Amino acid sequence: MAEMRxxxxxxxxxxxxxxxxxxxxxxxxxxxxFYTVLVGMGVxxxxxxxxxxxxxxxxxxxxxxxxxxxxxHVDIDLCGGCLQCDKICPAGIxxxxxxxxxxxxxxxxxxxxxxxxLHIAEFTIDHSKCLYCGLCETVCNDDAIYMIPDFxxxxxxxEQLVVNYSRYSPEERDRVVAAAAAEKAAxxxxxxxxxxxxxxxxxxxxxSPSVDSDVFNEKCPGPDGEFK
Amino acid sequence: xxxFNPLEAFNLPIVYWQIIWAGIIVAxxxxxxxxxxxxxxxxxxxxxxxxxxxxxxxxxxxxxxxxDALKLLLKEDIIPELAxxxxxxxxxxxxxxxxxxxxxxxxxxxxxIGTDLNIxxxxxxxxxxxxxxxxxxxxxxxxxxxxxxxxxxxxxQMVSYEIxxxxxxxxxxLLTGSLSMIDITNAQKSGILADGYFWNWYIFRVPPFTLIxxxxxxxxxxxxxxxxxxxxPEAESExxxxxxxxxxxxxxxxxxxxxxxxxxxxxxIASVVFLGGPLAPAPWLNWIPGPIWxxxxxxxxxxxxxxxxxxxxxxxxxxxxxxxWKIFLPLALVNFIVIATLVVLWQx
Numbered sequence: 001m002a003e004m005r006x007x008x009x010x011x012x013x014x015x016x017x018x019x020x021x022x023x024x025x026x027x028x029x030x031x032x033x034f035y036t037v038l039v040g041m042g043v044x045x046x047x048x049x050x051x052x053x054x055x056x057x058x059x060x061x062x063x064x065x066x067x068x069x070x071x072x073h074v075d076i077d078l079c080g081g082c083l084q085c086d087k088i089c090p091a092g093i094x095x096x097x098x099x100x101x102x103x104x105x106x107x108x109x110x111x112x113x114x115x116x117x118l119h120i121a122e123f124t125i126d127h128s129k130c131l132y133c134g135l136c137e138t139v140c141n142d143d144a145i146y147m148i149p150d151f152x153x154x155x156x157x158x159e160q161l162v163v164n165y166s167r168y169s170p171e172e173r174d175r176v177v178a179a180a181a182a183e184k185a186a187x188x189x190x191x192x193x194x195x196x197x198x199x200x201x202x203x204x205x206x207x208s209p210s211v212d213s214d215v216f217n218e219k220c221p222g223p224d225g226e227f228k
Numbered sequence: 229x230x231x232f233n234p235l236e237a238f239n240l241p242i243v244y245w246q247i248i249w250a251g252i253i254v255a256x257x258x259x260x261x262x263x264x265x266x267x268x269x270x271x272x273x274x275x276x277x278x279x280x281x282x283x284x285x286x287x288x289x290x291x292x293x294x295x296d297a298l299k300l301l302l303k304e305d306i307i308p309e310l311a312x313x314x315x316x317x318x319x320x321x322x323x324x325x326x327x328x329x330x331x332x333x334x335x336x337x338x339x340x341i342g343t344d345l346n347i348x349x350x351x352x353x354x355x356x357x358x359x360x361x362x363x364x365x366x367x368x369x370x371x372x373x374x375x376x377x378x379x380x381x382x383x384x385q386m387v388s389y390e391i392x393x394x395x396x397x398x399x400x401x402l403l404t405g406s407l408s409m410i411d412i413t414n415a416q417k418s419g420i421l422a423d424g425y426f427w428n429w430y431i432f433r434v435p436p437f438t439l440i441x442x443x444x445x446x447x448x449x450x451x452x453x454x455x456x457x458x459x460x461p462e463a464e465s466e467x468x469x470x471x472x473x474x475x476x477x478x479x480x481x482x483x484x485x486x487x488x489x490x491x492x493x494x495x496x497i498a499s500v501v502f503l504g505g506p507l508a509p510a511p512w513l514n515w516i517p518g519p520i521w522x523x524x525x526x527x528x529x530x531x532x533x534x535x536x537x538x539x540x541x542x543x544x545x546x547x548x549x550x551x552x553w554k555i556f557l558p559l560a561l562v563n564f565i566v567i568a569t570l571v572v573l574w575q576x
Binding site: 030033034037040041043044045047050051053054056213221 | 271273274275276277278279282403443535538539540559566
């Protein structure tokens with residue numbers, strides 16, 4: 001007799017007893033039904049004493065992996081104002097307003113030793129639209145923008161999710177922006193029309209990629225499918 | 229065994245005592261339903277490696293069912309527009325009264341009983357049959373296909389399983405020679421072996437026939453109370469909620485209460501008839517009063533009902549009828565004939 005298997009292919013270890021006498025067969029069937037119920041109850045009984053899998057969420061939390069992408073945070077002291085995060089953000093939720101310091105004003109040094117060249121007048125992130133791609137973290141030169149382990153930052157309104165990380169109040173922002181604009185206007189008045197032509201000039205020193213360059217020869221597989 | 233007799237102790241006319249006892253029973257059933265729902269949630273949770281309610285009331289969420297009951301009482305009482313209003317309103321009371329009326333003849337102590345009818349067990353079987361009428365009434369009056377299907381299934385199932393239940397309960401009646409619940413309890417005090425021990429209970433009296441009768445009664449009572457594995461009348465996945473689909477608020481609470489009261493009642497009947505009811509398992513445990521033994525035995529059986537519910541899947545309608553008519557009924561009949569023959573031989 002072939003080995004009996006269940007629909008899922010598991011071998012049936014418990015062999016059903018059979019008899020040719022229908023009354024004995026009936027008794028065997030009834031006994032097997034009763035016995036298998038007891039087996040099932042034994043399984044349930046063992047589960048009663050197992051440690052529950054569930055976690056009482058607000059009181060206890062599971063450990064979240066270190067690389068998990070959660071709430072974006074900005075360490076504004078490190079930020080150099082390069083606008084890389086603003087440019088890469090697919091959702092366009094980062095708004096940065098920078099202003100050059102006026103002549104003679106020194107903004108000091110950032111904690112990472114670099115000179116602070118710009119006022120970060122405003123650094124606003126609309127968290128309600130963040131899609132947690134982590135690109136801003138990747139492109140940041142100064143490690144100023146990164147994910148922090150905080151995934152539960154519910155607020156009462158959408159406006160509260162728009163967070164300004166800058167140390168400048170709106171009045172200070174307007175002041176430094178106006179001062180920078182005034183100084184720029186003054187400079188342009190002293191040197192008229194020179195920067196305009198410079199910007200519109202073509203840039204001859206930028207190398208354009210060509211098939212003959214070393215980079216392409218290294219990366220492209222040859223006709224044999226091998227790398228040269 | 230405590231021989232406390234409330235009639236003598238307070239010197240009350242029997243009518244007053246019965247009114248007080250009815251109040252106690254209603255309060256007890258309500259509290260028991262709250263407790264049983266909580267217990268069921270916890271048992272289902274631990275059977276599935278969960279925790280169940282943990283928040284409401286602090287420790288282990290003990291106040292969860294109280295909060296749920298309060299919420300249920302504050303819900304709007306909706307009667308469907310096309311429902312038969314009179315029957316729709318009447319049905320929950322019939323179901324609840326049928327369940328609660330049975331409690332009148334269940335002894336919680338040797339003298340602690342609503343009324344000691346000389347047809348006690350017959351009264352129980354007769355009254356629990358009226359529940360079927362209430363359920364059919366609810367299903368018909370709701371004017372809803374799910375409710376009607378649930379009610380029809382429930383009626384078919386309850387009427388079928390009355391027979392193995394009746395035949396199983398006849399065994400202790402044959403052995404006692406009386407239908408009175410008090411007589412059945414007292415008859416389990418003494419037997420062939422030493423008096424006052426658990427082996428005089430009817431479940432151990434004529435092995436294995438009374439044991440089989442007990443198991444048959446217990447399984448058939450699961451069908452009688454519409455519980456898993458025989459919960460096809462309210463199979464959530466097929467019939468929304470069965471006969472009480474259209475009910476809300478206080479009327480739904482009545483059905484719910486009756487359901488959990490029924491669980492206790494079938495457990496109480498099983499413990500009185502087969503497990504000695506308020507009798508202690510050994511003479512040196514007689515200092516613990518009878519009602520505590522009675523509650524303990526009943527609660528253990530209620531626990532087994534819940535344990536079974538979270539172990540077994542639901543059977544199909546044809547399997548349900550197969551189990552009743554082709555397995556339970558022949559077994560119960562053989563049991564009945566054997567015990568009846570033995571009783572006749574003993575009396576000669």
